[in-house]
Amino acid sequence: MMPSDLSVSVPPSVFTSSVSNSSAPLSVPLSLSKPALESFDLRKSYGRGKRRFEAVQGVSLSISAGEVLAFLGPNGAGKTTTIKMIAGLVRPDAGWVKIAGADPHRQPRALTGVGAVLEGNRNLYWRLTPMENLEYFGVLRQMRRRLARSRGEKLLAEFGLSDKRNIPVQKLSRGMQQKIAIAVALIHEPSLLLLDEPTLGLDVESGETVKRIVRQVANLGCAILLTTHQLNVAEELSDRVAVIRAGKIVAEKPTQALIQQFSNGAAYHIEYEGVLSEEAAGAIAQLGATVKAQKIHYNPLSQGNAQSDKLASSATLYKILNLLAPLPLLSVRQDRADLTEVFLQLTQTPSPDSHGSDTLHD
Amino acid sequence: MIDLLIGEFKRTWIQTRRYPAEVIGGIVILTSVFYGIFVSSQYMAGPTTNFGNRLDAIVVGYVIWTLVLYIVNDIANNLQLEAQTGTLEQVFLSPFGAPRVFLARAVASLTLRLMLIMIVMVIIMFITGSQLAFPVLLLLPLATLLLSAYGLAFFIGSFALVLKKVQQVLGLFQFVLLFLLLAPTETWVGGAKLAAYMMPIVPSIGLLRDLMARNEGLDWGVWAIALANGLFYFTLGTLVFRWAEGKAKRQGSLGGY
Numbered sequence A: 001m002m003p004s005d006l007s008v009s010v011p012p013s014v015f016t017s018s019v020s021n022s023s024a025p026l027s028v029p030l031s032l033s034k035p036a037l038e039s040f041d042l043r044k045s046y047g048r049g050k051r052r053f054e055a056v057q058g059v060s061l062s063i064s065a066g067e068v069l070a071f072l073g074p075n076g077a078g079k080t081t082t083i084k085m086i087a088g089l090v091r092p093d094a095g096w097v098k099i100a101g102a103d104p105h106r107q108p109r110a111l112t113g114v115g116a117v118l119e120g121n122r123n124l125y126w127r128l129t130p131m132e133n134l135e136y137f138g139v140l141r142q143m144r145r146r147l148a149r150s151r152g153e154k155l156l157a158e159f160g161l162s163d164k165r166n167i168p169v170q171k172l173s174r175g176m177q178q179k180i181a182i183a184v185a186l187i188h189e190p191s192l193l194l195l196d197e198p199t200l201g202l203d204v205e206s207g208e209t210v211k212r213i214v215r216q217v218a219n220l221g222c223a224i225l226l227t228t229h230q231l232n233v234a235e236e237l238s239d240r241v242a243v244i245r246a247g248k249i250v251a252e253k254p255t256q257a258l259i260q261q262f263s264n265g266a267a268y269h270i271e272y273e274g275v276l277s278e279e280a281a282g283a284i285a286q287l288g289a290t291v292k293a294q295k296i297h298y299n300p301l302s303q304g305n306a307q308s309d310k311l312a313s314s315a316t317l318y319k320i321l322n323l324l325a326p327l328p329l330l331s332v333r334q335d336r337a338d339l340t341e342v343f344l345q346l347t348q349t350p351s352p353d354s355h356g357s358d359t360l361h362d
Numbered sequence B: 001m002i003d004l005l006i007g008e009f010k011r012t013w014i015q016t017r018r019y020p021a022e023v024i025g026g027i028v029i030l031t032s033v034f035y036g037i038f039v040s041s042q043y044m045a046g047p048t049t050n051f052g053n054r055l056d057a058i059v060v061g062y063v064i065w066t067l068v069l070y071i072v073n074d075i076a077n078n079l080q081l082e083a084q085t086g087t088l089e090q091v092f093l094s095p096f097g098a099p100r101v102f103l104a105r106a107v108a109s110l111t112l113r114l115m116l117i118m119i120v121m122v123i124i125m126f127i128t129g130s131q132l133a134f135p136v137l138l139l140l141p142l143a144t145l146l147l148s149a150y151g152l153a154f155f156i157g158s159f160a161l162v163l164k165k166v167q168q169v170l171g172l173f174q175f176v177l178l179f180l181l182l183a184p185t186e187t188w189v190g191g192a193k194l195a196a197y198m199m200p201i202v203p204s205i206g207l208l209r210d211l212m213a214r215n216e217g218l219d220w221g222v223w224a225i226a227l228a229n230g231l232f233y234f235t236l237g238t239l240v241f242r243w244a245e246g247k248a249k250r251q252g253s254l255g256g257y
Helices: A014-021 A079-086 A108-113 A130-140 A145-158 A174-186 A204-219 A231-237 A255-263 A278-286 A310-324 A339-348 B002-018 B020-045 B053-085 B088-092 B098-128 B136-163 B167-182 B190-198 B202-212 B220-251
Strands: A037-046 A053-063 A068-072 A094-099 A114-117 A192-196 A223-227 A240-245 A248-254 A268-272 A290-292 A295-298 A329-334
Touching: A037 A079, A053 A068, A053 A079, A053 A094, A053 A223, A053 A240, A053 A248, A068 A079, A068 A231, A079 A094, A079 A192, A079 A223, A094 A108, A108 A114, A114 A174, A130 A145, A130 A174, A130 B002, A130 B088, A145 A174, A145 B002, A174 A192, A174 A204, A204 A223, A204 A231, A223 A231, A231 A255, A231 A339, A240 A255, A240 A339, A248 A255, A248 A339, A255 A339, A268 A310, A278 A290, A278 A310, A295 A310, A310 A329, B002 B020, B002 B098, B020 B053, B020 B098, B053 B088, B053 B098, B053 B136, B053 B167, B053 B202, B088 B098, B098 B136, B098 B220, B136 B167, B136 B202, B136 B220, B167 B202, B190 B202, B190 B220, B202 B220
Parallel strands: A068 A223, A068 A240, A114 A192, A192 A223
Antiparallel strands: A037 A053, A037 A094, A240 A248, A268 A295, A268 A329, A290 A295
16 A cells, blocks of 8 residues: 555655755645646547547546656557657657657657656667666767766666666566666656656566655656556555546546545444443444454445445444444544555546546546 | 757667677678678689779778678667567656657667768778778768768568568568668669669768778769758658557557567
């Protein structure tokens, strides 16, 4: 589960040191700054005539500095096309993209602040070493070579790859290549980071390293658009979730709010100490709960409450708690949906076309 | 831009140095093919024949053919290779813009290629006894030749960007180039000469043969034509490349292969 406090302390690292050296006003409250990325009504079709396929149908996204947006959807839903439209690699049929106020399709300077890992480890020159890749791509992003080298050294240390700095990339493991691809995307301290499946194929330790770095980078003000099929990673890292299905956004909300929304109506579990009187146990059973070995289970949905009828289920819960008084309570908790359940509900229900504009937004 | 150029030099040099077998193989094959042509010609002409400056003209034509072939294939091959390895989209994410990056790459790889060509040329001259002249003025037609060749390279690269598979076209194209570069077009007259002036690279190669094989001076009038020819094909190539970049982005096929 995602930590509720996003202001995690950042250990001394390439990211913290870069901030102290930078003149960028990163101490400005992030929420007040203008969006790092805005896209409006992006549309893209492929093919002609009967073979015409609308890959993206009116996608609008906005990410503020320091925010992580998990962009989720099944295969073929339009995620990659959307990301490539944002990066200026696919030209939209309609709609626009602004990166820090500039259009990447018309103003190449918009790309100065963009870092991207588009298809896993397929972003590197395999005959070059990690250090050589970092230096080259730094220069390609208009950095001075010396600066690219020094930042490359720090990034390799951050990713735990300093000892591999002089080994050609093709001789490294897939996980190491993936980490180098991410380091390359960070070489020029981008203000917008596009990550397509950054933890795919990584072992547990490497996955944790990548997650830690994503958090650190976001904490320093970088806006991150993250696609992944590993929904636990999305839940852990993201501030907000956008779910795309058949080219349309079907839900876009803060991650925890979305999960909470899908958790409404879920069952409550109460644990208590002591002996419950038969009279109280009977009354609790009358309310629709089950009592068993100092544990009470109450599922509002089984009582016919609508999913959104929070008040009714809460009222019943309080009645149960009153009946338990004065016995000591050990715990009261509600089952909570996770992002996987939310995702499956959003993507496996009938097509959004049949619902018209029935989408979940703030 | 200087950093980009140095970065490209370094990248190309490291990639070449790390696989020396490819370079040695290239030298051996290029030299062997020419030696094959030389021995065959000698067999047809008879053992006592002295080729004179015609041999030198053929050496110049062959060396320039290998150079132009490399240049023309370079951008298209790199585009296809990088689409496969996944670095192509990263290149297009550069704020420099793709044409500038590819031009820097072309200059870097050309420099290294010229070194290779020089080695091949020295070996060929040693084997055949050819005696080529290297006046400083040859840099002028060489420059116009490179302009024209890179125009063609961007043109072919555009097809690689949009159509992806251009290997067969490149295969056929090398024979067209062989004809253009080995035929003594500078000795043609009338309409044929005019047509030769309009063909890419051809005016420059005639001048190079005059300078290097025939020990003649530079014909400034023809060089002006060669310059116009080079500028025209270079501009055309880069414009078509920009169009192809837009087309590939509209098709969503930039990183495809």
